[in-house]
Amino acid sequence: MSSIYQHFRPEEKHFIDTVLDWKEYVENTYAPKLADFLDPRQQFILKSIIGEAADVKYKFFGGKEQSERKRVLLYPEYFEPSNEDFQVGLYEIEYPRKFIRLEHPMVLGSLMSLGVKRDKFGDILVDEDRIQLFSSEEIEQFLMAEFREVGRAAVHLKKLPIHEAIQESEEWKEKEISAASLRLDGIISSVFNISRQKSQTLIEQKLVKLNWKTVENPAAECMEGDMISARRLGRCRIIELLGTTKKNKSRLKVGILK
Structure with a gap:
């Protein structure tokens, strides 16, 4: 074991x-x-x-x-x-769109403030002034009753058929890279083509997240399946570790979203 x-x-x-x-x-x-x-x-x-x-x-x-x-x-x-069988529901957030604009972090923050764990919610989809979210249908009644406010905006949820989900335009580009090691600062440097020093600064300034958690250690080791986000640079996902090069550098297949 x-x-x-x-x-x-x-x-x-x-x-x-x-x-x-x-x-x-x-x-x-x-x-x-x-x-x-x-x-x-x-x-x-x-x-x-x-x-x-x-x-x-x-x-x-x-x-x-x-x-x-x-x-x-x-x-x-x-x-x-x-x-x-997955009991996944799609819900559109109705709110006064003429007077206020809601964003992904605001919606997530309001959902979490209800005391429901993050793993009860799926993706939050945004298309200009439209916002939808996927959630476990087991908590549907609770959400319909309790999710009434985002920021200062009054909101309510409208359930939609799954096939009416917003089709976001973001595209992941797959790429093979080599890095000096699997350290977080080295991966960021190679993926986004910036200096090692700049990637270390971003990490130290708490602008980098590893699997949705802020990381302050540039030497944190990355693994297959990890998601890395660096503010103002974008996000990348480590799809596969491909071994090492003749110069003993790490080879990786990554997905990049800028």
């Missing part, structure tokens, strides 16, 4: 144990297990633990194909999952 943990960060041990519990549940009950929304790093960890040839299968769904945050359904071989 300890051999599993050595491939991941110490702080990820709790999530690994949770995935193992889900797997054991499906094996013992021969019934599907639906979990909350996972970020891309958590999805990668789950894929690594469950594997492709196991008796327990898995599928992700977050509302649409390009969703970043997705719910996971673990199930036995006989089960054939459909999108409805």
Whole structure:
């Protein structure tokens, strides 16, 4: 069992144990297990633990194909999952658009202030003055009743069919890069073509997030499945570690969103 943990960060041990519990549940009950929304790093960890040839299968769904945050359904071989099994709802935020403009951080902050955990919400979609969000249908009644304000704006939710989700125009560009190491500052430097010193400054100024958490250590080691965001530069996702070059540099496949 300890051999599993050595491939991941110490702080990820709790999530690994949770995935193992889900797997054991499906094996013992021969019934599907639906979990909350996972970020891309958590999805990668789950894929690594469950594997492709196991008796327990898995599928992700977050509302649409390009969703970043997705719910996971673990199930036995006989089960054939459909999108409805994921209980993902799409909700449009209605508000006085003529007088105020809402943004992604404002909406997320208001949702979190309700005391609901982040893993109950999926992606928040923005298209000019339209804002939608994916959420677990299990908390739909609570959201409809309690989500009434964002900033100073009065709001209410309107449920929509999943196929009416906003189609955002953002495009990830895949690219292979080489970096001196897997240190966070080195990855940022290589991905965004800036100096190592500048990437270190960004990290020290708390302008960089690793898997949605602010990181102040330039030497933090990056792993496959990690999401990195640097303010004013963009975001990147480590898709795959490709080994090392002849000069002993790390080779990586990354997705870049600017």
